Amino acid sequence: AQSVTQLGSHVSVSEGALVLLRCNYSSSVPPYLFWYVQYPNQGLQLLLKYTSAATLVKGINGFEAEFKKSETSFHLTKPSAHMSDAAEYFCAVSHNNDMRFGAGTRLTVKP
Amino acid sequence: ETGVTQSPTHLIKTRGQQVTLRCSSQSGHNTVSWYQQALGQGPQFIFQYYREEENGRGNFPPRFSGLQFPNYSSELNVNALELDDSALYLCASSFLQGGEGEAFFGQGTRLTVV
Numbered sequence: 001a002q003s004v005t006q007l008g009s010h011v012s013v014s015e016g017a018l019v020l021l022r023c024n025y026s027s028s029v030p031p032y033l034f035w036y037v038q039y040p041n042q043g044l045q046l047l048l049k050y051t052s053a054a055t056l057v058k059g060i061n062g063f064e065a066e067f068k069k070s071e072t073s074f075h076l077t078k079p080s081a082h083m084s085d086a087a088e089y090f091c092a093v094s095h096n097n098d099m100r101f102g103a104g105t106r107l108t109v110k111p
Numbered sequence: 112e113t114g115v116t117q118s119p120t121h122l123i124k125t126r127g128q129q130v131t132l133r134c135s136s137q138s139g140h141n142t143v144s145w146y147q148q149a150l151g152q153g154p155q156f157i158f159q160y161y162r163e164e165e166n167g168r169g170n171f172p173p174r175f176s177g178l179q180f181p182n183y184s185s186e187l188n189v190n191a192l193e194l195d196d197s198a199l200y201l202c203a204s205s206f207l208q209g210g211e212g213e214a215f216f217g218q219g220t221r222l223t224v225v
Binding site: 042 | 221
């Protein structure tokens with residue numbers, strides 16, 4: 001069975017600082033990996049996805065993630081945080097369209 | 112805007128009652144998945160429908176059931192509601208064709224069971 005673990009339920013950064021949200025996956029087959037963002041009282045919006053092409057994936061709003069098979073990781077980064085990045089972020093792994101989510105990381109951005 | 116519409120947006124029900132939640136998929140999509148997101152947690156997979164047939168199910172009891180219609184809209188039905196069923200219910204539609212279709216999520220239905 002596939003699963004993801006997000007390290008850190010809360011991350012706080014200053015505006016302009018690097019954002020790093022950690023995700024490790026477990027999958028018996030080559031995984032499809034996703035990062036979603038959720039703003040309060042909203043559904044999930046896709047930030048980026050890895051589907052076995054390039055290991056460095058660029059997404060929307062300046063986010064990117066690197067697939068590292070040796071570390072079973074798919075960490076999300078952004079060089080410079082904006083106040084508007086404050087939200088809940090979910091890592092997910094999918095196989096045959098059965099998508100499993102992590103518990104989420106709440107990102108707070110301080111002025 | 113993802114093109115996935117859920118109704119109603121909010122709902123309050125009494126324990127023991129039944130509820131039906133609805134989802135209108137994005138045009139051209141043939142697959143719909145339902146998730147339960149309890150407060151402070153990640154979404155949990157309930158089940159998926161592909162071309163009107165159940166195509167996978169998570170660890171939810173049979174009182175959670177669903178339908179997908181020929182126009183690919185979908186319903187989630189929950190019988191004998193329990194207090195722990197209070198959650199945000201998310202619908203996601205995608206186009207399944209041999210690979211992993213990107214899932215587009217609706218805004219969700221907030222269900223409160225009292």
